[in-house]
Structures are given as C-alpha cells and as structure tokens.
Amino acid sequence: MALASENASPRGNHRSGKTPIRQASRRIQNLFRSKPVAVLLYFIVIYVIARMSVAGAEAMGYNWQWYRVPDYLFQFTEDGFQWGEIFFGLVKSIDLSVKAFVLATLVGLFIALLRLSGLVVGSGVALVYLEFVRNMPLLVLLYLIYYVIGPIFKFDRYSAAIICLAVYHSATISEIFRAGINSVPRGQWEAAKSIGMSVAQSYRFIILPQSIKVMLPPLTNEAVQLIKSSAIVSVIAIAELTTIGRNIISDTYMSFEIWFTVAMVYLVVTLILSTCVSGLEKRFAVRS
C-alpha cells in the first residue's frame, strides 16, 4: 500500500495529495530539501565519521599532531606572512583544472558541433571519439597520453596531465552542449535563417546565448568533477594538491591529519565554485 502511494505521480491524483499523511510526507520531503537542513545533516554525518575515526585512531595508538597542520597552509615567519606547501599545491591544482576545463570546453563544443553538423563523416568521427573516451578508465587514459602519445608528440608531463583531463571531460561536456543546443526550439533557427544569418551567426547570436542557461548547471557539475579527477595526475608526479599531501605525509607520517585537510580543501573549492555559479544562474533567470 505504502509503496503504491509513493509511486503515484505527484500531480496524478489531486485528492490523495490532500490527505494529512500525504501533506505531512510532502512537508518532510521539503524540509530535507531546504538548504539549512541539508547543511546540518552534512555536518552531522561529518561529525559522526570524525568521531569514529578518532576512536579508531586512538585504538591504533595514533599520535594526533593537528597543531603542525596550519604550517602547511600558511606561516608567519620573520619575513611576515607566507603561504604554505598545501596552498601552492592548491594553486597548481586550480591552474591545471582551469586550463583543462577551457580546453575541454573547446573540444566539447567542437565535438558537439560535429555531431550536430548533419555530415555523415562529422558525426561518425564524433561518435568514435565519444565511445573511445567514455569507455576508457581515467587512469589508463592518463598512462596512454603520458607514456605513449607524450613521447611521440614531445609534450611534458604537465601538458600530458592537462590534455588527459581535457579529453576525459570533453566527452560529457560535448553532451551537455548538444543537449543545450537541442533545447532551443526549431523556430529560433528558422527565424535566424529567415533574416539571412549563416549557421555560424545563428549559433553565436541566437542559439548559444539561449542554451547557456540550460548548460550552466551541468557544466558547473562537470567543473567540480574535473577538479576532483585532477587528483589522479599525482601518479605522474605533478606537484598538485594530492601530490603535495602525499609528500608531506611521507616526511611527517601525519596521514590522518593531512588527508583530512586535503579533503577539506577540495571540498571548500568545489563548494565555492557551486555557490558562485548558482548566483550567476539567478542573474540569468532575472534577466530573461
């Protein structure tokens, strides 16, 4: 019974929507969707995990040295304020991610346009590329680019890292572009054509500006994914956040503290990113 009523479409039956139980469950659902409650829940979960790991570490006889961690973020020496190692790792991670994201966006747009071009060769090439990238584990792609393609085209490890991340994420980004472009009604194309616009002009002035609103949320999500997957390039010894974390640990044996710190840094960066973009989205929504 309960299951059946759960599955009923929310708009399907107005009378069932008015029963007290339904209303209460709707209210509870909305409660869980509200921001403050979500954040609160998040911190409760973090707190429980932290307590469990502290208890576990104590049982192992782990020697906590949190007091040493801030030095790796920033320091006050006789020369004044100085950033710490973790900060430089973060800068490198962001630098890497920004470059990779820009490249991924360009490649993604190109692939999306190829697929939408209506040319048999164009969409064929795009499909092969997409299938290849989608079915390749990120780590294998990185090895492939760094050990095989890198030596052939003579690019360094840093470029290999950027290219790997860009290629990997260009697949999703091209799908985001395609969906965004397809979300613009056909009449817009026809109106643009009927005033004499070329395909390129139609895209630039009419279609893309309208699809950005649809594409912004999934693109942000993809940027967050990219920042997270940038950690993997630590396996080819790029001095980014994860690598720095590992180096510090091998010097100090503070694995718990440093991994927690590194995780928090990633979290803060991705949260800031999401917040900025949801602000941007609101501005777009107001404008049109």
Added chain:
Amino acid sequence: MPVESDSRPIIEIRNLDKFFGAFQALADVSLTVNAGERVVICGPSGSGKSTLIRCVNRLEEHSAGELIVDGVELNDETTNIRAVRMEVGMVFQQFNLFPHLTVLENLTVGPIRVRKISRADAEDRARKFLERVHIPEQADKYPAQLSGGQQQRVAIARSLCMEPRIMLFDEPTSALDPEMINEVLDVMVELAGTGMTMVCVTHEMGFARKVADKMVFMEDGRIVETAPPEQFFENPSSRRCRMFLDQILDH
C-alpha cells in the same frame, strides 16, 4: 485600395513537387507573384500552404520543379541563399522572437550582423519600424513581457528592418486571442498600402477581401483555384473551394 502593381514577376514557381519521405506535400504547384502583388493562400489544414511558402525562402528544399525568387533560381547549386533570404522576410505563426534579446535588439541583430550597417543606423531604423507597428514604447522590453499581438507586430517589424522586397506570412494571426487579431491585421493592411509584395497564408477572409490581388486555394498539395478576389469569393469555379469558403465564412 490595392496599389497598381508593375507586372514583373518576383516569385516564379513552376511545377513544384515536395516530398517528405514518401509523403507528397506539394504536387505540381505553379504560381507567379508579380512585384507589388498581394497573394492570399488558403486551404484546409495539411494542404501544403506552409510548405509552399517555406520553399520560397528555402526553409524547405523542394524536390522537383523550378523556383525563382527575385531573379535567383533556388536549388542545390544556389550559393547565395542568404542574399535571397535577406530580401524575403518571413512572419511565423508562433512569432519566433528571440527571447534573450530585447525588442530593440530583436530588430537590430539582423541589420547589424547580416546587413552590416552601423548600430546607430540600425537603431534608428528599428525605432522607425516600431513606430510603424504602433509600439514604439516597448523597445526595451523582452518579448515575454509583451502580449501575443504585440509580439507578432514586433516580429513583423523585425522582418521589415531587413528592408526585404517580399514578405511571407504563415498564419500570422492564428496563434492569437481574438481581441488581438485586428491589431496585427491593421498593421498588415497598412503594409499592403506601401506597395510591399506579400504572400499571406491566412483564413482571415475580411483581410483577404481588403488587400488581396490574387486568391489561391490549395488542397492535398495542389493549387485547386487561383482567381482575383471578387471572382474567388462570389463565384469560385471548384466545388471544393466553395465548400471550404462556406465553412469558414459561417464562423
């Protein structure tokens, strides 16, 4: 009163066929429109009216036959289709305004990007045509803030800003609430008074009587009857056309 048209053909359609897959939407359609002439096309739903006028600015590609617009034959070899489209304005049933641009930007984007005129000139021209369609005060709004009738008049002004030689209308009033139909028709009647070549698909027979030089009745992808309006309305030669007219004039 219809303005005297010079009798130079500006649209020549000869034996046009159009297939969508196996379905034939146009069959052996021939029609000549002279410069300055106003043609009204009517006919039951699915008879191919939209398809026919969409072929004229090549939103649809015809399958066989000959189509010459403003001296240019339209076919696969046509390289300057964009030049032809600049001369052929089109007003759609669903307006198709650009929702992310203001009214003024809707009107200037074509002249600036396609005709390559200066922004200042384009804005002057846009304001002139907004005046012509009686909504100069809406220039800075977005399309979604306007009523249907206002949106359609903006769409007409958008086409006129390209200074076309031909205007095509595809049921411009059939998506409108009844009280807004006349404001759009009035604008179209005024446009007819300027000597613009117009091809209108519409079932507004009052409008047709007022402006049409030539009436065309289509059915099943064919032109069944072509006649001057007096003859068309008083004494149509085909039985199907008479039945159709009786039906829509009843309402």
